[in-house]
Amino acid sequence: MFKPSESGVMTRSRKGWRSRVAANDRRRSPTSAANLPAKTPAALHLHDKQSERDYRELPIDKVGVRGLRFPIQVRDKERTVQNTVATIGLFVDLPKEFKGTHMSRFIEVLNAHGNVIHVENLTDILHAMQARFRAATSRLEMEFPYFMVKQAPVTKLESVIDYVARFDASACGRKVDFVLTVKANVTTLCPCSKAIAAYGAHNQRGGVTVQIRSRKSVWIEDLIRIIESSASSELYALLKRQDEKAVTERAYEHPVFVEDLVRNVAVKLKAHPDVTWYKVEAENQESIHNHNAYACIEKR
Amino acid sequence: MFKPSESGVMTRSRKGWRSRVAANDRRRSPTSAANLPAKTPAALHLHDKQSERDYRELPIDKVGVRGLRFPIQVRDKERTVQNTVATIGLFVDLPKEFKGTHMSRFIEVLNAHGNVIHVENLTDILHAMQARFRAATSRLEMEFPYFMVKQAPVTKLESVIDYVARFDASACGRKVDFVLTVKANVTTLCPCSKAIAAYGAHNQRGGVTVQIRSRKSVWIEDLIRIIESSASSELYALLKRQDEKAVTERAYEHPVFVEDLVRNVAVKLKAHPDVTWYKVEAENQESIHNHNAYACIEKR
């Protein structure tokens, strides 16, 4: 049984545990040992508060760093690479015996991939965290803008348009869980408004968020395609008048309630051979109200 | 088995279902019938798209309105009333047979309480939605600033300080589920920094978010108290020099890692006789980093 000293630091009577921690620390932090300049020998004696014993009998589910912005590269469906900027969170679990986590190790793991990290290496990052922290579970969250080139429907003029993608990944032992999220904005035109008005129909920008788990990789582009084909119309950056005419008419011909939008997407995800779980949300910035219409379907 | 007509509207051969829907509509919307001005008889013939049949075999978990700002009154521990402004979401489930929800009914339910809604009536709102929509499940989310008067620690000068509170409530049949969330900012001073530096210690503003379920009502003030007593120091709007000296020293005497912060709160919630479930999150705006430190404990 552990007894803390007055200052809370482990005494020699708990040598076994403490030296294990100290050894882990050296093993876990080769970087710090390796790079320690000769001029700061005192560094090795700086008290390690995080490794002190904790007695509240409370393991921590998730602890780490959040809100880190970092440049990344993402491989897209055409097998080219795009550069973007991610907002990143990195976490591990913390057993009840330990007072704290050595937060700097998260930064070391991230920067170990160079000044730009590659999204194919997510599993490497998860396992690296498990190793560095001797953690059972590690987690990563990474959200970033994602770009595609689109052709306008009639003139075929090309322009870049942005979406948002997000990875939530966790490793528990060797088991890896990965949720891909894609957010795309679309045009939604109201069927009720169209049905009852003598002319016109209210429409607006709506946002669709799709989260999936899958047995094989699913491309971000494929989820974007699913979302955009479920709406009254997809969005474009560049539309000349001929294109604007086409999208206006297409939206009018394909009215969808926010309920239709999530159902259309869900039908396609249900039919997708690789998708094992999904959650679809849609939120319309209603053009006639100062509030939004919202709907959500989650696979049971 | 249902067969749609070409326009999607139910035909007389499905009279049973359609007349039930029509009857419900009249029963559900006494307001619209009662207030219909004599000059618009055509109103009764406006096509009801939302009541059309849907064939995608997909019930919708949650559909409604979001982002509604509305003035509310909250009763606080002293049995006085405070006025604040809530951002509100209202939702129901939608069975697979129905194409859409009559979104305006959410607004009618909300405004039926007058221009200011009282937070004691949340269960009334949930049941009113179940009735209006003939829904099995109704949900409500309401987030708002919450104010308290505090005395500075030495001078006892009083000032107002703000927190955030949130209600997430749902009714499924007669069963009501209610989650209370309170967010409070605190001062956190780093134990490691204090232990290793010759003088000083880095500290920062941290935010703690506590969510609970309880068998009896728990006051927002009580959760605020639990959060503030778990940190290096609580925050104050008004501090004269004597007070600033006191809080600076108190923070230095009570260093907490973000891990300590969530554990301190969790210990108190575990000990609370009425709390049946909790989730505690803390996020520090680290003063020496451009990212945050984060920790989370959820009752298993």
Add this chain to the structure above:
Amino acid sequence: MFKPSESGVMTRSRKGWRSRVAANDRRRSPTSAANLPAKTPAALHLHDKQSERDYRELPIDKVGVRGLRFPIQVRDKERTVQNTVATIGLFVDLPKEFKGTHMSRFIEVLNAHGNVIHVENLTDILHAMQARFRAATSRLEMEFPYFMVKQAPVTKLESVIDYVARFDASACGRKVDFVLTVKANVTTLCPCSKAIAAYGAHNQRGGVTVQIRSRKSVWIEDLIRIIESSASSELYALLKRQDEKAVTERAYEHPVFVEDLVRNVAVKLKAHPDVTWYKVEAENQESIHNHNAYACIEKR
């Protein structure tokens, strides 16, 4: 010429200036002197860093507190009072001789009005700051949600809808400058889309921000009226089908480019007998694009 002592504190050879500062301090902070509990006599000896001399020859234009949330009451056109929550900033200028501002005085001035401040007293707050800080210039910024009850166009059903109002006021000597800002969302339907499409027309929620100076008070409601009458349609919280038909058709009959929207508003502001300066901005959440359309007119 001033010479700092080693610690930076003023010495007796600068008695004139220092005693003036000390005297000001006592005069400016009656509260601190009055409320000082007997048990902390040392309080009077706590070093006043802010009153030290500064030698960088740099006056500060604006210094104070920002992001303070506080309950307020606003009197509306019907002479009733509404309760809302403001986000507040309070500032003064700082002459080049002074090292810092006693920030706590801002909080004292604000709380001196009780737990709720009344918007009619803005000038009082400005002058109180000038007095407390012996400042030439004081400034205040206050932004808050503002509510109105509207009737739906056909059914006349009433519901609450929200806007945003903001006060930016400054006092320089006795001269007071006051800018009223009102932000209202509207429906905008595109004239080009309507002209070229066989049916339908893209429309969206747009936001209009109007800032004015005026020789006499202008009601927030009056600016809201100006904005809403300049758009394709105004927004409503509650619309039954008859109302939805009416607003859909009205929008179609009144298409406006974002350029039309700002011009329509500017024409009315130019014609307003009390408005001496204005700035109008409109930003549409284009329903066919993932970017916004923006226009701005400022009175020359």
Add this chain to the structure above:
Amino acid sequence: MFKPSESGVMTRSRKGWRSRVAANDRRRSPTSAANLPAKTPAALHLHDKQSERDYRELPIDKVGVRGLRFPIQVRDKERTVQNTVATIGLFVDLPKEFKGTHMSRFIEVLNAHGNVIHVENLTDILHAMQARFRAATSRLEMEFPYFMVKQAPVTKLESVIDYVARFDASACGRKVDFVLTVKANVTTLCPCSKAIAAYGAHNQRGGVTVQIRSRKSVWIEDLIRIIESSASSELYALLKRQDEKAVTERAYEHPVFVEDLVRNVAVKLKAHPDVTWYKVEAENQESIHNHNAYACIEKR
């Protein structure tokens, strides 16, 4: 004097003006003419609402597109290139005779630089807009994260840290105005707290925003250096214990009020040989308050 036809379209009696507009349109939009697919000859007859005459006698100061996200490359001080993502706004003025702007041309100008735009070409973009729109004035705003590699103060371990940079550029005739903005977060430790407390001193993350005009290009890195050297300490992503000790002590040795922070920066900008105008703002997330401390100096 112009007279509108019933539909608002210019009639032949105003041929001069209209044909000038039509000619401009063809000249301004080589892309649309060049790329028009053979199958849509009707395109040339789609009504050009934007070119209609306006009679409200109100020129528009600024009209265009906002909130466009786009990948960009920025050249940094080491003459290397970094990839990041900008949020972009593009605007021109609109003379009082014209009803509207052809918003699609902004997108064409932007995409004409390929799928990634280079920040050295800002002046090209401004002039391209002036040409495309026959505008007297064109404006561009571009805000993006900016990354630098830093060495920790003792261990010299390297890590990436992020800042925000922003360009606001306008061309009026041949005259180009360019404002560079850099936002960097820092550590600020309170001198008052340090002076009066027996131990410790409250500190927090603060944000500094510097805007400059200069007669020669100033590197983003140089403004970052100016900001970081003016604070109690700069921030780092990666700090081992030896580094944390160093920054904690450095902050304690260099306390700064928010007033000191802006003055320190302003002193350096005044002394900079190339800076012709500046505005410095600092906002501290005070660790003992729930509001921020703010200061601003603008060069007179």
